[in-house]
Amino acid sequence: MSNTRAEGAYQRAVVAFKNPTLDLLHGHYAPFVVAMLSIVFSADRASVAVADAHAEVAEGMEALKAAGYDDETRRIPTGSAREICRGWARNGWLQTQIDDDVEVYRLTAHAVGALEIAGRTGGGRARVSRSRVRTLLDSVDRLARDAEIDPAERLARLTAQRAELDAEIARLEAGVIEPVDDEQLLEEAENVLHLARELPADFARVAESIKAMQRDVINELRRDVRPTGEILREYLQRGQHVMQSTPEGRAFEGALRLIGDPDRIDALTDQVHRVLVQPFARGMTPDQRVELDAIARRVEQGVAEVLTAQRRASHVITAQVRTHDPVRDRQIDDLLRSVMAGLHEWMQQPDSGAASGTGNAVSERVEPLHSFPVADIGHLRQTLNDLDPPSAPAALSEPDDVEFVDADTRAWGGPRYAELEQHLATLGERFDLADAFTSASDETRRPVDLLGLLEIAHRNGMDETDDVSVVEAVRPDGTTRRFAFGRVSALTAASAVGSGAASSSSPDSSSEAADD
Numbered sequence: 001m002s003n004t005r006a007e008g009a010y011q012r013a014v015v016a017f018k019n020p021t022l023d024l025l026h027g028h029y030a031p032f033v034v035a036m037l038s039i040v041f042s043a044d045r046a047s048v049a050v051a052d053a054h055a056e057v058a059e060g061m062e063a064l065k066a067a068g069y070d071d072e073t074r075r076i077p078t079g080s081a082r083e084i085c086r087g088w089a090r091n092g093w094l095q096t097q098i099d100d101d102v103e104v105y106r107l108t109a110h111a112v113g114a115l116e117i118a119g120r121t122g123g124g125r126a127r128v129s130r131s132r133v134r135t136l137l138d139s140v141d142r143l144a145r146d147a148e149i150d151p152a153e154r155l156a157r158l159t160a161q162r163a164e165l166d167a168e169i170a171r172l173e174a175g176v177i178e179p180v181d182d183e184q185l186l187e188e189a190e191n192v193l194h195l196a197r198e199l200p201a202d203f204a205r206v207a208e209s210i211k212a213m214q215r216d217v218i219n220e221l222r223r224d225v226r227p228t229g230e231i232l233r234e235y236l237q238r239g240q241h242v243m244q245s246t247p248e249g250r251a252f253e254g255a256l257r258l259i260g261d262p263d264r265i266d267a268l269t270d271q272v273h274r275v276l277v278q279p280f281a282r283g284m285t286p287d288q289r290v291e292l293d294a295i296a297r298r299v300e301q302g303v304a305e306v307l308t309a310q311r312r313a314s315h316v317i318t319a320q321v322r323t324h325d326p327v328r329d330r331q332i333d334d335l336l337r338s339v340m341a342g343l344h345e346w347m348q349q350p351d352s353g354a355a356s357g358t359g360n361a362v363s364e365r366v367e368p369l370h371s372f373p374v375a376d377i378g379h380l381r382q383t384l385n386d387l388d389p390p391s392a393p394a395a396l397s398e399p400d401d402v403e404f405v406d407a408d409t410r411a412w413g414g415p416r417y418a419e420l421e422q423h424l425a426t427l428g429e430r431f432d433l434a435d436a437f438t439s440a441s442d443e444t445r446r447p448v449d450l451l452g453l454l455e456i457a458h459r460n461g462m463d464e465t466d467d468v469s470v471v472e473a474v475r476p477d478g479t480t481r482r483f484a485f486g487r488v489s490a491l492t493a494a495s496a497v498g499s500g501a502a503s504s505s506s507p508d509s510s511s512e513a514a515d516d
Contacts, residue, residue, distance in 0.1 A: 020092035020110035025117065029077045033088065034118045036060050037111060046301055047104040050085075050096065057081040095208075109204035116197045135191060182280040189275070189284060189292065196295045203302030206252045207309040214313040218320055222329060252306055269296040411443075411476035415452025419444045424456065424492050433457055433488040434469035447473040447481060457490035464488050 016022060024033055040048055040056050048056075058081035069076055077084055085105065088094045093111040096103055107115070148154055171177075272295055275281060281289065423440050424431055437445060437453055450473055467487035472480050 020108070021113045021117070023091065024093055024111065024114040029075050032064075032076055033093070034115060037088075037093070037107065038115055038118075040105075041107050046305065047097075047099060047106045050103045050105055053105045054081045054085055057085060107200075107204065109201050109208050112201040112204045116201055135195075182283055185278070185280040186283050189281075189288070192295070193288060193291055196291070196298065199298060199302055203252075203305055206306045210306070210309045210313050214316055217317050221317075221320055256303065265296055265300055268299070272296060411446075413448075415449050415455070416444050417452055417456070420449060420452050420456060424453075427492060430489060430491055432469075433462075433490065434471050437471050437473075442474055445472075445474050446476065447483070449473075450483060454488070457488055460491045462488050462490035 017026060024030060027033065036057050039060060040053050061076065061081065064076055085094065088111075089096060089105075092108055093114075094105045095108050096105060098104075145154070145157055148157075272292060276289060276293060284292070420440070423444065424436060427436055427439075433453055437450055440449070450471065465487045468484055469487045470482060470484045472482050474480050
């Protein structure tokens with residue numbers, strides 16, 4: 001019987017030591033791993049860019065070697081910092097992920113737990129104190145109170161608590177204060193730090209449980225052959241309620257009701273600051289003061305890490321479900337299996353020389369495929385947002401070169417420069433823009449023709465005054481619109497040519513100015 005118990009205990013210990021936490025602490029290079037991880041990562045630096053981590057580990061190795069820690073007894077690993085960090089990731093101490101398009105390292109829950117154990121063990125006193133015992137007694141009392149279902153018993157407990165509070169209030173009103181000695185306050189501070197050190201590992205375990213659940217869901221989805229509608233309903237629901245899918249997630253939701261309120265985090269920060277300014281806090285070491293001051297940030301970062309893992313898992317599951325096609329997946333699986341089966345049969349076939357019985361077995365050479373062939377598709381557009389043709393169309397020499405489908409299409413086109421020039425030729429040497437437009441025919445009194453007249457006037461040399469001219473334009477559909485502008489007068493084309501003001505170039509009849 002004793003041998004069976006010993007064997008069972010030994011097997012449980014073997015399984016326990018396969019855990020990455022104990023594997024880290026029990027490894028040959030454990031002091032180096034703990035030292036480097038504690039330097040690279042901190043409460044304010046939960047994730048580190050991969051390149052930065054490699055550089056910092058390399059710098060730490062060089063510093064240790066320069067100090068004489070590179071012999072066999074000092075246990076400094078060999079190899080590059082990149083190889084060492086990648087090995088830590090394979091051992092389950094680091095995990096990689098993409099944050100803002102940058103690959104970063106994060107400590108796993110196993111590494112956080114190992115650092116917490118190493119820090120607590122190497123940090124000195126782990127003693128039975130009044131604070132630790134009171135924490136235990138308070139936890140047991142709260143458990144018993146929450147588990148009690150007898151109303152009379154609960155009422156008796158509340159009455160006793162109220163009596164204690166009334167007595168405390170009476171003492172304070174009478175000016176009686178029983179100060180707590182500094183030794184006891186330091187013990188309570190150490191107990192708070194002990195409890196706070198366990199939180200990062202707890203948060204990391206929750207985040208990793210959510211990621212593991214995400215991987216399980218995706219694997220199950222790929223193996224699922226049920227109808228797509230049924231799959232969508234079930235897995236979308238799991239993606240929306242990802243936090244309830246793991247025991248750690250359900251426990252975290254309960255804790256989130258206590259620590260998820262920003263006001264409660266602010267109150268925690270204020271309480272810590274008030275504690276640090278008390279006289280007894282001078283008896284704490286600088287590291288303890290820094291660690292106590294970081295409690296609120298550590299809680300806030302842990303909550304953010306878990307919520308980020310939840311959002312990422314929900315997004316991944318939802319995206320996978322929306323793109324899931326069981327028929328296509330089965331076709332791909334069948335194709336891959338057929339290819340593997342064909343390759344296996346082909347490899348088992350004898351070569352042609354051996355099959356013919358000649359005895360001259362000549363192995364058939366198969367050229368490996370080094371890269372996929374590239375289709376010759378000619379020149380591809382290098383910019384997809386440029387819809388202009390590669391070259392400009394030929395310029396129109398005459399307005400008559402433009403062909404329109406019907407009269408209505410031309411009516412909604414650009415200014416009728418030729419008609420406008422003919423009309424201006426009948427007005428003498430100089431014309432008023434408003435009078436010229438008003439006296440024009442209905443076909444050349446569109447809003448766009450007013451712009452054409454203004455262009456002609458500008459080209460011939462125009463004068464503008466502060467007086468206001470008002471004209472009424474007629475659209476092709478018969479609707480009208482009034483325009484007001486500064487009074488403009490200009491030379492006609494013939495007068496402008498005589499004075500040298502006009503350009504020899506004719507207007508571009510292909511202009512397609514929009515109607516107002």
